[in-house]
Amino acid sequence: MNKLKQFQTKLQVVTALMLSTVAFNGHAVATASYDPASGIVDLPVVEVLNGASSSFFSAQLQLTGGSELELISANAGSATQEQRNVFDGTTGAVHIPSIVVGVDDFYAKLKIVPGSDPLRFTVDQLVSNNFEGCPSFSAAGPSQGSCFLSGEITSDITLTKNIQWILSGGVFIGGDNINQATLTVNPGTHIFGQQGADFLWIRRGSKIMSEGTPDNPVVMSGPLQQTAGEWGGLVITGNAPVNGCNEGVALCEIPFEAVTSEFLGGNNPTDNSGVVKYTQILFAGFAVRPNEELNGLTLNAVGSGTVIDFVHVHEGLDDGVEMFGGTVQMKHLVLTNIGDDSLDWGLGWTGGAQYVLVKQAADDGDRGIEADNNKSGDLLPRSNPILSNMTLMGAPVSTQGALLRRGTGANIWNSVFTGFPTCLMIDGEPTFANAGAPGNLSGDLTIQHSFVDCDTNFADGEGATFNTADWFLSQTGNSEENPLLNGFLPASGSPLTLSGTAVNDAFFDTVDYVGAFRDEDDDWTEEWTFEFN
Ligand SMILES: [Ca+2]
Numbered sequence: 265m266n267k268l269k270q271f272q273t274k275l276q277v278v279t280a281l282m283l284s285t286v287a288f289n290g291h292a293v294a295t296a297s298y299d300p301a302s303g304i305v306d307l308p309v310v311e312v313l314n315g316a317s318s319s320f321f322s323a324q325l326q327l328t329g330g331s332e333l334e335l336i337s338a339n340a341g342s343a344t345q346e347q348r349n350v351f352d353g354t355t356g357a358v359h360i361p362s363i364v365v366g367v368d369d370f371y372a373k374l375k376i377v378p379g380s381d382p383l384r385f386t387v388d389q390l391v392s393n394n395f396e397g398c399p400s401f402s403a404a405g406p407s408q409g410s411c412f413l414s415g416e417i418t419s420d421i422t423l424t425k426n427i428q429w430i431l432s433g434g435v436f437i438g439g440d441n442i443n444q445a446t447l448t449v450n451p452g453t454h455i456f457g458q459q460g461a462d463f464l465w466i467r468r469g470s471k472i473m474s475e476g477t478p479d480n481p482v483v484m485s486g487p488l489q490q491t492a493g494e495w496g497g498l499v500i501t502g503n504a505p506v507n508g509c510n511e512g513v514a515l516c517e518i519p520f521e522a523v524t525s526e527f528l529g530g531n532n533p534t535d536n537s538g539v540v541k542y543t544q545i546l547f548a549g550f551a552v553r554p555n556e557e558l559n560g561l562t563l564n565a566v567g568s569g570t571v572i573d574f575v576h577v578h579e580g581l582d583d584g585v586e587m588f589g590g591t592v593q594m595k596h597l598v599l600t601n602i603g604d605d606s607l608d609w610g611l612g613w614t615g616g617a618q619y620v621l622v623k624q625a626a627d628d629g630d631r632g633i634e635a636d637n638n639k640s641g642d643l644l645p646r647s648n649p650i651l652s653n654m655t656l657m658g659a660p661v662s663t664q665g666a667l668l669r670r671g672t673g674a675n676i677w678n679s680v681f682t683g684f685p686t687c688l689m690i691d692g693e694p695t696f697a698n699a700g701a702p703g704n705l706s707g708d709l710t711i712q713h714s715f716v717d718c719d720t721n722f723a724d725g726e727g728a729t730f731n732t733a734d735w736f737l738s739q740t741g742n743s744e745e746n747p748l749l750n751g752f753l754p755a756s757g758s759p760l761t762l763s764g765t766a767v768n769d770a771f772f773d774t775v776d777y778v779g780a781f782r783d784e785d786d787d788w789t790e791e792w793t794f795e796f797n
């Protein structure tokens with residue numbers, strides 16, 4: 265039985281890979297050209313990323329004697345969703361998906377020379393877009409063009425889009441705060457797991473640089489891309505604070521609930537685990553034991569030096585994104601058809617998120633947000649994230665839009681909860697005690713400039729010392745109005761477009777609207793996400 269299942273899985277993997285190879289070998293259109301006579305690289309379209317808004321240019325670079333490329337012209341151009349070159353200022357990289365040099369076609373990554381004027385770039389990568397065999401850190405996979413990754417990897421490696429990467433078991437980047445390594449994942453690269461036990465784990469001290477682009481997102485998925493739990497998921501582990509250690513312990517580090525040989529936590533709130541940008545995490549989730557699972561994206565004590573921006577988690581078996589402590593801050597999350605909670609936290613998460621779309625499935629899923637401090641409620645540091653510009657859309661099968669429990673704090677701003685059986689519920693004596701009382705709140709558990717529109721807007725859990733309704737309605741700018749959504753975007757005339765306020769924290773963009781989207785034309789989920797409607 266087991267053998268048959270393994271064989272079926274293998275067959276499915278091979279079929280999926282063959283299909284994607286066919287797609288990959290379809291004619292790529294070069295996005296850049298190189299003229300060896302003049303040494304000029306011509307980039308007809310360069311998108312310069314800037315949050316959800318971008319600007320477009322045409323540019324020319326000249327090869328200099330020092331083998332750098334100097335910007336010799338740049339002119340404003342018009343926006344396009346064709347394959348294009350992308351400059352990402354957060355990483356200083358220019359991604360060129362396809363440049364023909366001689367007879368071969370390459371992906372090129374340029375890196376800006378800091379402080380250069382006129383701008384100069386070095387060539388960081390030049391990789392053939394054709395398969396050229398499996399590199400030494402991998403093993404030949406089941407089909408032409410595929411390579412296996414396995415075990416612990418303690419050198420810096422780059423996953424390129426000319427290979428179908430297959431995880432075999434748990435793949436660990438780095439040792440635990442020893443033998444640190446950086447995993448770079450190029451735009452357009454696809455990483456597959458074949459079963460729940462195949463996952464990608466970034467250890468403390470190591471980094472992931474999963475740097476997709478709007479036109480070439482990084483994709484991490486199972487073989488079929490049909491059902492949740494086809495593979496394990498992405499786990500990032502850092503050295504930022506967690507709670508859950510005995511009082512008086514100098515360095516609080518704890519074992520991960522599902523894989524107890526792995527530790528998380530430390531004393532570096534600004535710890536940097538790398539970049540996850542324009543990345544899809546699809547059909548993940550693995551129950552190691554009942555109630556102890558890998559999520560689509562598990563963030564274990566990840567620090568605020570980490571960049572998480574434009575990440576789509578779709579059809580996860582457990583939670584979409586789950587934070588175990590840490591200080592990580594995120595923007596532009598799309599969490600769709602999640603099997604348990606779309607956003608889940610505990611153990612003292614003190615980070616934040618802005619621009620979050622949660623869309624629960626019609627047939628599965630628990631909460632939009634499940635928020636804990638810890639089981640007994642009062643361990644420090646206490647969970648106290650800042651969240652703004654969330655659009656959370658539930659379904660009759662969901663439970664609450666947000667369950668705030670087990671002593672959690674949170675400052676929620678500019679958010680809309682709709683379509684859940686219950687929008688908001690506060691639960692547990694430590695949670696009520698930490699919040700204070702309506703009219704005399706401690707400031708640790710707040711919501712303002714937010715909308716609720718559910719079958720039942722409020723519920724009170726155990727140990728209630730006040731009504732969740734009073735808590736909500738006593739704060740500034742909150743409303744029980746219909747938010748007038750058209751799909752997940754505000755319809756024209758929606759009250760959301762007029763109701764936002766500034767969040768007093770430097771991570772957050774100041775915007776004047778409620779929910780994840782400015783208006784009906786502000787669909788920043790376009791192009792880079794997996795189809796979810
Ligand atoms: Ca979970």
Ligand SMILES: [Ca+2]
Pocket residue numbers: 582583604605608634
């Ligand atoms: Ca959960």
Ligand SMILES: [Ca+2]
Pocket residue numbers: 604605630631634
């Ligand atoms: Ca849950």
Ligand SMILES: [Ca+2]
Pocket residue numbers: 608609610634635636
């Ligand atoms: Ca939870």
